[in-house]
Amino acid sequence: NAGVMQNPRHLVRRRGQEARLRCSPMKGHSHVYWYRQLPEEGLKFMVYLQKENIIDESGMPKERFSAEFPKEGPSILRIQQVVRGDSAAYFCASSPPSKGRHEQFFGPGTRLTVL
Amino acid sequence: GNSVTQMEGPVTLSEEAFLTINCTYTATGYPSLFWYVQYPGEGLQLLLKATKADDKGSNKGFEATYRKETTSFHLEKGSVQVSDSAVYFCALSEGGSNYKLTFGKGTLLTVNP
Numbered sequence: 467n468a469g470v471m472q473n474p475r476h477l478v479r480r481r482g483q484e485a486r487l488r489c490s491p492m493k494g495h496s497h498v499y500w501y502r503q504l505p506e507e508g509l510k511f512m513v514y515l516q517k518e519n520i521i522d523e524s525g526m527p528k529e530r531f532s533a534e535f536p537k538e539g540p541s542i543l544r545i546q547q548v549v550r551g552d553s554a555a556y557f558c559a560s561s562p563p564s565k566g567r568h569e570q571f572f573g574p575g576t577r578l579t580v581l
Numbered sequence: 582g583n584s585v586t587q588m589e590g591p592v593t594l595s596e597e598a599f600l601t602i603n604c605t606y607t608a609t610g611y612p613s614l615f616w617y618v619q620y621p622g623e624g625l626q627l628l629l630k631a632t633k634a635d636d637k638g639s640n641k642g643f644e645a646t647y648r649k650e651t652t653s654f655h656l657e658k659g660s661v662q663v664s665d666s667a668v669y670f671c672a673l674s675e676g677g678s679n680y681k682l683t684f685g686k687g688t689l690l691t692v693n694p
Contacts, residue, residue: 470624499681508585508670508684509625522681557624561680570682572617572624 470573485545491560498541503555587685602656604671612673614654
């Protein structure tokens with residue numbers, strides 16, 4: 467039973483480039499969460515998606531960041547015109563659709579470095 | 582809003598020592614509480630959880646009890662091993678229709694042989 471998959475594991479971008487981070491949830495999971503971990507900080511919630519819907523994006527920066535979870539394929543977190551402050555580890559988590567299930571399963575993360 | 586405050590690290594212990602990592606929270610309603618563990622270079626793994634007051638979560642010798650009166654969820658283990666060296670995160674979720682997690686800053690634990 468494959469866990470949550472994220473790719474790439476490491477991504478290097480120059481300032482001004484675009485970064486695309488992919489997350490494939492566990493089989494049967496229809497809820498996806500993205501979190502950002504800055505150096506020596508805890509994880510901060512960014513966005514919560516279900517298939518084809520953004521449920522809660524209260525943690526997303528207003529500009530340059532977007533997320534989607536299409537009907538087919540992985541969830542994508544997109545960062546346009548990256549800046550050095552975007553350097554962080556980005557974690558995706560998924561959970562099953564049934565109510566009352568609180569547990570989120572995390573992927574290994576994508577470590578983004580902006581030069 | 583919701584917040585989680587956990588003991589600042591790093592914590593360094595000898596093998597077989599007793600471990601406590603304090604965690605307190607602020608939340609509206611009745612959140613669920615979690616401890617996650619992160620090994621170097623890896624993602625987070627759920628260690629244990631409690632979904633209502635007075636529940637005790639336990640796993641791999643770790644325990645934590647949901648204390649509503651003190652808004653706490655302290656992590657304990659009676660005898661740590663070198664393999665327990667990792668970063669430990671306390672977290673909560675409001676539940677309802679949105680299970681987003683609010684995390685503490687993490688506590689680095691190093692266990693020496």
